Amino acid sequence: MTVTSYQTAPEKSSSAQPGLRKIWSATEAAALYRMPLNDLLFKAQTVHRENFDPNRVQLSRLLSIKTGGCPEDCAYCSQSVHHESGLSASKLMEVERVIREARKARDAGATRYCMGAAWRNPKPRDMEAVVAMVKGVKALGMETCMTLGMLDREQSGQLAEAGLDYYNHNIDTSERYYSEIITTRHFADRLETLENVRAAGMKVCCGGIVGMGEEGIDRIEMLVTLANLPEHPESVPINMLIPIAGTPLADAAPIDPIDFVRTVALARIMMPESMVRLSAGRSAMTDEMQAMCFFAGANSIFVGDTLLTAGNPENDKDMALFQRLGLQPMELEQPS
Numbered sequence: 001m002t003v004t005s006y007q008t009a010p011e012k013s014s015s016a017q018p019g020l021r022k023i024w025s026a027t028e029a030a031a032l033y034r035m036p037l038n039d040l041l042f043k044a045q046t047v048h049r050e051n052f053d054p055n056r057v058q059l060s061r062l063l064s065i066k067t068g069g070c071p072e073d074c075a076y077c078s079q080s081v082h083h084e085s086g087l088s089a090s091k092l093m094e095v096e097r098v099i100r101e102a103r104k105a106r107d108a109g110a111t112r113y114c115m116g117a118a119w120r121n122p123k124p125r126d127m128e129a130v131v132a133m134v135k136g137v138k139a140l141g142m143e144t145c146m147t148l149g150m151l152d153r154e155q156s157g158q159l160a161e162a163g164l165d166y167y168n169h170n171i172d173t174s175e176r177y178y179s180e181i182i183t184t185r186h187f188a189d190r191l192e193t194l195e196n197v198r199a200a201g202m203k204v205c206c207g208g209i210v211g212m213g214e215e216g217i218d219r220i221e222m223l224v225t226l227a228n229l230p231e232h233p234e235s236v237p238i239n240m241l242i243p244i245a246g247t248p249l250a251d252a253a254p255i256d257p258i259d260f261v262r263t264v265a266l267a268r269i270m271m272p273e274s275m276v277r278l279s280a281g282r283s284a285m286t287d288e289m290q291a292m293c294f295f296a297g298a299n300s301i302f303v304g305d306t307l308l309t310a311g312n313p314e315n316d317k318d319m320a321l322f323q324r325l326g327l328q329p330m331e332l333e334q335p336s
Contacts, residue, residue, distance in 0.1 A: 024227050024270060029220045033266050037258065041296055044265035047272045048297040057322070058112065058275060058300040058330040060145070061105035065093040065133065066117035072149075072184045074172070075248040076209060076241055079118040084246040092117065095129055099136040106140050108315060109329050110303060113137050114145040114168065114205075120184075121150040127158055134162040145205055145235075150185070150193045156200035166235060167197040168205035174221035177214045198231065206233040207277070210263055211241035211255035219263045227270040235300065236267050236274045240281025257285070261292045268297025275300045287321050294325065 032040065048054055069089030073082040081089075102113045115133060122130060130148065137144045146159065147168035159167065171190045172178065178187040197204055208222045226233055240260055243250050267276050277300035278293050285293075303315050322328065 024224050026217065026221050026224050029224050029227075029266060029270065030217065032269060033216065033220050033262050037262070040262060040265050041292075044268045044297045045295055047269050048299070051272050052299055053330075055327050056299065056330040057294065057327050058277075059110045059303045060112040060114055060277070060300060061102075061108075061110040062114040062116060062302050063093075063098065063101050063105075064118070065098055065115045066090060066119065068118055070118035070149075071120050073182060075181045076212060076244070078244045078247060080247075083248070089118075092126060092129060095132045095136060098133045099140070102137045102140055102142060105303075106142050108303070110142070111330065112143040112145060112166075113140075114147065114166075114302075116147040116168075117149070119149040121152075122148045122155060127155065131158060131162040134159065134164045138163045147205075150189060151196050153196050153199065156196040156202065160200035160202050164202055166203045166205045168235075168237070169193045169197065170207050170209070170237065170239075171222060171225060172208045173212060173214055174218035175225065176221065177212075177218040180214075181212055194229065203235070204229075204231070204233040205235035205237065205277075207235075207237035207239065207267075207279070209239040209241055209280070210260060211252060211281070212249055213252055216259065219259075220266065223263070223266055223270055226267075232271040232274050234274055235277060236271055237277040237279040237300075238264050238267060238298070239279040240284065242281055242284070254284070257289045257292075261289070261296050264293045264298050265296035277301065287324070290321065291325055294327065299330070 032043070035043070045054070067090045068079045069081055070077065070079045071081060073080055077083070098115065105113055115137075119126075130146070134144050134146070143165045144163065145166035145168055146164055150169075151159070151167070156167070169190060171187065173181055175187045194204055194206060206226060210219050226236060240255060241249060241252055243252050264276060264278070267274070276298045278290065278298040279302060282290060282301065301318065303318055
């Protein structure tokens, strides 16, 4: 097995997350990933119960505040100008509309509101409106999250000062496979943005996408990279590719459902205190597959019938599944 080199975390200090293992090798992670499934799920559920209520799931809502026209060439994305997906570009959404949509999401039970813009990076002229969105959603009593592409130190500071709780910036896949998916930026660029977000004092939401033609070792190495960051991402979204016509991955073969569940379980074991989010692709999952993911340690989902530009199960369907499984929405912890 070839093991890619990583930026590994320093030795754990008193300020690091207590009790959490900091350094993983791909060999160790692969041994877990390839355990008999019953053993892997038992271990993941045990870790999950040590850190979370196993029957509570966080509900988040995602809104595209600026759609299409992105200069990046991510092979999975319908919003790239490089692909013939038929998606038209839009301007940045008005602040008042964003806050109205957030209020509706809150009233429907969502506790975290995520806002995404199809940018390589935000321009200075965009920051005033983006900051106003953060402040408006925070005033509703919700956790806030944004994904706007790459951030520099100054932009990270502006968002942190506005009160942004989380910044999402996925690494997407392993460093080895990255150039097969994206050529307009480097893997190191992703890590630099994560460093800028941390330096500004915000929490990190960072995961990846599986089912893009990668090998099992790429899923493992992606999670090793995340688990070996100086601090674990507080939120780790695991996305299943939604093949979109007009993109290079339109005809990608679907990932085996058991391999997907193994990926979720490995994320839970390696990052025990992180929220592991069952993200894109749920509309193609059976109820049984989702149930296995929850048992493997997933404890966050996006609700609403769309995720940026892709489909998502409707709220009624999610609540029916929760009822069947005995799950309840997680309540937002209020500061003491």
